[in-house]
Amino acid sequence: MQSIFYERARDVNHAIELAREPGAKFIGGGTNLLDLYKSGIEKPVRLVDVSRLALSAIEELPDGGLRIGAMASNTAVGTDPLVRRRYRVLSEALLNGATTQLRNMATVGGNLLQRTRCYYFTDPAFARCNKRDPGSGCDAIDGHNRIHAILGASPQCIATHPSDMAVALAALDAVVHLQGADGERQVPLVDFHRLPEDRPDVDTVVKPGELITAVELPLTPFARNSHYLKVRDRASYAFALVSVAVAVDLDGGKLRDLRIALGGVAHKPWRVPDAEAILRGQAPSAELLARAGEAAVAGAQAYAHNGFKVELARRAVVRALQTVIRKAGAEKGTAA
Numbered sequence: 001m002q003s004i005f006y007e008r009a010r011d012v013n014h015a016i017e018l019a020r021e022p023g024a025k026f027i028g029g030g031t032n033l034l035d036l037y038k039s040g041i042e043k044p045v046r047l048v049d050v051s052r053l054a055l056s057a058i059e060e061l062p063d064g065g066l067r068i069g070a071m072a073s074n075t076a077v078g079t080d081p082l083v084r085r086r087y088r089v090l091s092e093a094l095l096n097g098a099t100t101q102l103r104n105m106a107t108v109g110g111n112l113l114q115r116t117r118c119y120y121f122t123d124p125a126f127a128r129c130n131k132r133d134p135g136s137g138c139d140a141i142d143g144h145n146r147i148h149a150i151l152g153a154s155p156q157c158i159a160t161h162p163s164d165m166a167v168a169l170a171a172l173d174a175v176v177h178l179q180g181a182d183g184e185r186q187v188p189l190v191d192f193h194r195l196p197e198d199r200p201d202v203d204t205v206v207k208p209g210e211l212i213t214a215v216e217l218p219l220t221p222f223a224r225n226s227h228y229l230k231v232r233d234r235a236s237y238a239f240a241l242v243s244v245a246v247a248v249d250l251d252g253g254k255l256r257d258l259r260i261a262l263g264g265v266a267h268k269p270w271r272v273p274d275a276e277a278i279l280r281g282q283a284p285s286a287e288l289l290a291r292a293g294e295a296a297v298a299g300a301q302a303y304a305h306n307g308f309k310v311e312l313a314r315r316a317v318v319r320a321l322q323t324v325i326r327k328a329g330a331e332k333g334t335a336a
């Protein structure tokens with residue numbers, strides 16, 4: 001294990017200044033970074049502790065949206081009364097992730113930037129991993145690939161993004177706020193994570209030294225009627241094999257608007273606009289839900305051990321939609 005410098009940032013500008021040093025990395029809760037450091041996969045020279053920055057507020061915006069500070073813990077967001085009431089899918093996704101102890105430590109910023117990965121990546125005993133060691137190959141493609149991607153993979157990497165929270169954010173039209181030496185910018189969540197293509201070592205569009213400062217959620221008519229379905233090997237403390245975040249605006253029996261995003265199937269949260277288009281403006285019949293499920297997995301490519309995910313994802317989309325539509329119908333007219 002190599003030695004590292006540790007420094008706690010006083011404020012955002014100080015954090016960005018410290019992060020200019022080559023090899024510097026921000027540390028939030030440390031639940032992903034320190035795991036990877038201990039196994040020699042991440043090799044930071046300097047840790048810039050951003051966990052105490054004044055960026056943990058969860059506040060309603062004047063236009064009715066919500067601003068979530070990047071240092072808010074996964075527990076704080078998942079249990080926030082406004083999040084539970086207006087963005088239920090986000091609360092459900094967060095509280096279905098990891099364990100209580102991990103959620104207490106994990107931050108919003110760190111959750112978004114946890115590595116897209118698979119068990120071959122996290123175990124240096126396996127030599128071939130293009131994400132860890134570009135150009136070395138991929139042990140998963142011909143190996144045990146039960147948890148791996150069925151959509152958007154490349155011959156270079158078939159890992160999936162592990163975050164539950166990010167899938168919910170993809171269904172809520174969330175926007176990520178970043179600040180770096182060149183100023184501030186905003187990136188829609190759906191464009192924040194990358195597909196592997198020929199650079200699987202690069203997970204996101206974040207530039208070196210950029211700090212996530214917040215995530216903003218617009219006030220939309222579909223966010224309130226939302227649901228997260230996570231399918232996994234154990235009832236808790238397990239990553240999703242497949243997950244679905246759905247949000248619907250049900251008006252007079254018709255789906256005026258909706259969002260569907262999948263997790264556990266791709267290198268990034270996977271929005272499915274073609275499936276949404278089948279249902280938009282329609283009364284949701286069993287036949288239409290089935291067609292949306294089919295559309296959600298269109299183009300899926302399975303490997304030796306993960307073929308079950310295609311059918312699982314198709315059914316999970318239908319089940320999640322049935323659940324949210326039933327709830328939205330039952331709860332229509334309840335107070336804010």
Ligand SMILES: Cc1cc2nc3c(=O)[nH]c(=O)nc-3n(C[C@H](O)[C@H](O)[C@H](O)COP(=O)(O)OP(=O)(O)OC[C@H]3O[C@@H](n4cnc5c(N)ncnc54)[C@H](O)[C@@H]3O)c2cc1C
Nearest residue numbers: 028029030031032033097098107109110111113163164212
């Ligand atoms: C055993 C286990 C089980 C888990 N199960 C689940 C699960 O079921 N579902 C799920 O979604 N997740 C799961 N996780 C992942 C967990 O949610 C993440 O490890 C956690 O969210 C990371 O947040 P953190 O603040 O600890 O990040 P850190 O480990 O501190 O940082 C992660 C990365 O983000 C960078 N970073 C941190 N904050 C910022 C910032 N503000 N701006 C820019 N860069 C930043 C760091 O430099 C680092 O590269 C699990 C983790 C473990 C260890």
Ligand code: SF4
Nearest residue numbers: 129130138157158159
């Ligand atoms: S799937 Fe990606 S992360 Fe896993 S071994 Fe292959 S290159 Fe590495």
